[in-house]
Amino acid sequence: MKTNTITTLFKKVCLIALAFISFTAVAQDEEEKKWFDNFSVNGSVDGYFRANLTGPNKAADGEFLAPSTSFANQNGFSLGMANVILGYEGEKVGFVADLVYGPRGADAVFNSEGSANIINQMYVYWNVSEKVTLTMGNFNTYLGYEVISPTGNFNYSTSYMFSYGPFSHTGLKADFAINDEWSAMVAVMNPTDYTENNPFDTYIVGAQLGYAVDNGSAYLNFRYGNEGVPGEVGPTFQADLTTGWDLSEDFYLGINGTYLSTEPQEDGDSFGFYGVALYPQYKTSESFTLGLRGEYFAEYSGGVDALDVDDEGDGSVFAATLTGSYAVGDLTFKPELRLDSTSEDSFEDGDFEPTDSLISFTLGAIYKF
Incomplete structure (x- = not known):
């Protein structure tokens, strides 16, 4: 009888420990996933x-x-452009802000010269479904x-x-x-x-x-x-x-x-x-x-x-x-x-x-x- 009691107690302790470990792992995963994980930064210089x-x-x-x-x-010897592309890709929505600076960038957005001519692209999008995406802005x-x-x-x-x-x-x-x-x-x-x-x-x-x-x-x-x-x-x-x-x-x-x-x-x-x-x-x-x-x-x-x-x-x-x-x-x-x-x-x-x-x-x- 005493042996059965000890065995049952041991099983309960193991189950509680496993549950605690699982909870801790999930909590760590949630804690490691930061709000900025969906952001990206890339670009080029030429x-x-x-x-x-x-x-x-x-x-x-x-x-x-x-x-x-x-x-x-x-x-x-001449300059091209410096290009930085900022993006956010959510499950349903996101944006792209593509910024350029330099002669190539200015030539590319010539009709905007004198104002916000560092913008190569700037748009937002919505994945309405798996089949349809809406995009609005400059692309x-x-x-x-x-x-x-x-x-x-x-x-x-x-x-x-x-x-x-x-x-x-x-x-x-x-x-x-x-x-x-x-x-x-x-x-x-x-x-x-x-x-x-x-x-x-x-x-x-x-x-x-x-x-x-x-x-x-x-x-x-x-x-x-x-x-x-x-x-x-x-x-x-x-x-x-x-x-x-x-x-x-x-x-x-x-x-x-x-x-x-x-x-x-x-x-x-x-x-x-x-x-x-x-x-x-x-x-x-x-x-x-x-x-x-x-x-x-x-x-x-x-x-x-x-x-x-x-x-x-x-x-x-x-x-x-x-x-x-x-x-x-x-x-x-x-x-x-x-x-x-x-x-x-x-x-x-x-x-x-x-x-x-x-x-x-x-x-x-x-x-x-």
Whole structure:
């Protein structure tokens, strides 16, 4: 009898001890989970060196001579931008505050210059369900292959299609996860690149259909609307296809094609641009990848002032950019050789005579954290 009593008492003590240990572990887990655990901070810093190889770095009129694309177009050693991205990812809601400072950042938010021009993106979102997410605020464009941040591009310099397409939008968008492979998006937005307010009281609509699997993805994008003062500027329509696939463990191919047309308000023809670019990349080792961007870009009926044009307002360019990407930890060096060949004489040679081609060299350095 005494033995049974002791055994029963021992079992009770063990159960109480186990319960106490379990309670303590749960309490520790709850205590270790801080309120700021869902916050994140990341970003990048970049700079570059650029020089022309077949012409002067300054034209006869004293202006910098460079391809008429965005960002990496200054002479000598130049600054890119400092980028800090703050985020909060809750179970249902969250936000992103993407802040930039420096020449690349100022160029990216040019229509906001002089006010809050350190804002690259600033939006809030609500996961309404597992299939639907609503986002409101300022977000980078969904069109095109390239992005503003150099960490999201393989080439350091940017393409013509990216440079003269939209950079950012401010508005309300709804993303739909149709199934594990297909997605869709619809949006109502301010005129393109007017990120802080709407000065024209007009809106544009956007749409996207996406398909993504393990080895690649494809996105068909659209936007339509009046990008300026009604009666002065007609509606703009743009269709864009962006796709990229891992064709093998070491070889990747990206493709971007776009078409943009703006309607005239009075007599005349629609004007705009179109283009296509291929982005093959080959990984030679864990630290080095070699890639090429081959782009054909043309504007018609005056276009968007991207190129020198003929009497009909037409002009085109073929640009081939060979880029190496060498990673040393979180720092990446990108040496780049670029050829721009235009239909009209858009550059100057060593004797300051008009010429239709320019070869330039760029070395970019990007630190990502």
